[in-house]
Amino acid sequence: MTGRATASTDPRTRTDGLGWVTRAVFGAEQVGLTMAGRPPTGHRTVARYAIVPSVRRARFLLPLGSPRATAASLLAYNALRPPRVRAARAVLGGLARLGGLELARLPVLTVSLPDAVAAEEALLSHRLAAVLGGGAAYAACGVRPPDPNHKPTLQLFAPNGRPLGFAKIGWNDATRALVTAEAAALRELPALARVPGHPVAPRLLAELRWAGRSVALVQPLPPAVRGLSTTADPEVAAVLAVARRGRPPAQHRPLAGSSFLARLTRTAHRAVATMSADTRAVVAAARLASRHGETLVEFGHWHGDWVPWNLGRQADRLVAWDWEHSAPDVPLGFDLAHDAFQRALVLRGSSAAAAAGAVDLQLRRYGDALGLNQAGQRLVADAYLLELWLRTWRLANAGAGWNPALHPALLELLARRDHR
Known part of the structure; x- marks a missing residue:
């Protein structure tokens, strides 16, 4: 060689x-x-x-x-x-x-x-x-x-x-998909720089394919950026700015018939097709539709990995990076749910069940600011937990292996939550 x-x-x-x-x-x-x-x-x-x-x-x-x-x-x-x-x-x-x-x-x-x-x-x-x-x-x-x-x-x-x-x-397949997704998200974000409350994001400088690799070259973070405290309250106004992208609050719509539920259900079926005799993801999607189908929520974008270690502050502007899980048309509140879950799981070493309890608590605390009544809060929490498991499956299916903190714990947790 x-x-x-x-x-x-x-x-x-x-x-x-x-x-x-x-x-x-x-x-x-x-x-x-x-x-x-x-x-x-x-x-x-x-x-x-x-x-x-x-x-x-x-x-x-x-x-x-x-x-x-x-x-x-x-x-x-x-x-x-x-x-x-x-x-x-x-x-x-x-x-x-x-x-x-x-x-x-x-x-x-x-x-x-x-x-x-x-x-x-x-x-x-x-x-x-x-x-x-x-x-x-x-x-x-x-x-x-x-x-x-x-x-x-x-x-x-x-x-x-x-x-x-x-x-x-x-x-590899898993990481190439994430790099490509982040590059796509960063291309859209400069147009949102003037949206009040929207975080600043590093600019995409180039995207290239090289020796079988997918590479995203991103602008350096501002030199004066400072990290956020991991115990600080979540940035609710910024979450809303990310979700709405400068538009007024959208009309609340039922989960049933939404493109989000259709996408979630399709992905659950794809996941089950790769898992011998384990139909729990499809069952969880069907129960989500049955339990929350008529619940009205607002849909919008989410950052996808909204946690304190992906956020900073420069002067009076919030800075956000790592947009590789960003996506449109999800129930508003997903970013706050993710923030609560990951703080509990990563920072406090909590189990998936305890982290889900932190999600419920955070959504109750900020539900009014998000326009979520109690039914909407339960929908967001349950839908987020299934979305998180499907993300875990996508990574595993692309070669990343299962995250033992999330699988099969999230599927077991979703089954128990259905009987609350």
Whole structure:
């Protein structure tokens, strides 16, 4: 295989996070990767990365060659991170700014290409730099445990440390679909920038297909953006602005006959067709229609992953990113339901049943602001939980595997809720 280093030095042969990320980012056949320092014979070095903190416990690939770009890859958007992470990055970033990472004896990943191969043809970071105008760019990459639902991301910086863009890489069916969906959502959002209360969203700079990958290159977040407290009240006015997109409140319509219910039911049937003898999703959709068919609710857009860690604030404007699950024509209130469920599940370690209880509580608290009576609140909660399970199935069916916190717990929970 041209350009491949030996198994002992090429991280792409590994089964851990470092192996997964390097296969996704440096998968082109011509690319040589080595952790032994020297590129293969006939290759030239085109990039070098510090593997932090070690090969076995890799968490970052930090670009070498420009101390300011290396430091920026650690310090940019540090205010969005938890205090302990922020402190560790600040120390490393200060060391990098002084050129200390080169002297810190960290393991180094060397990227090389045959002399006849142009970097823009074989390396995603160089292709993205060309899309951005052709200047030099340094790419930083986080390393996470292997997961078919995770998307490798590249942060691109100019030699002076200025952020240039943020690239998400879809590498399998599940992640390619998410990257494509986010790109489609981001194309529509600039038209909503003047809608009162609507959050600011990063602009889509480019969407491309590269070596079997789907890549969305997104504008950097505003430098002054600050994270939201995970205990702060939800941003109800912004949720309404996302749902209505500058239009007045829509007339409430029954769930029965809605395109949402039709879509939900079709997806449930598709899911059941892939699950031997397990019809619970179709049963849940039918019970939802039977129980809530005549309930009137407003339909609109939703962000799809409305949680504090996907939100920030710059001055007086809310900033929202990660729009890969955004969709139209869902019952208004889905974003608040998701916010409550994920805060309970992720931040408090609650079970799916306890997280569903948090959804009920949040919808009762803000139901009036959303125009939801008690029946509408129950509809939104039950429909959201089924929608969340169907999302879990879509990811599993596309190769991401089941999320054990949500399957089969959500199907069991929906069956119990039907008898409340």
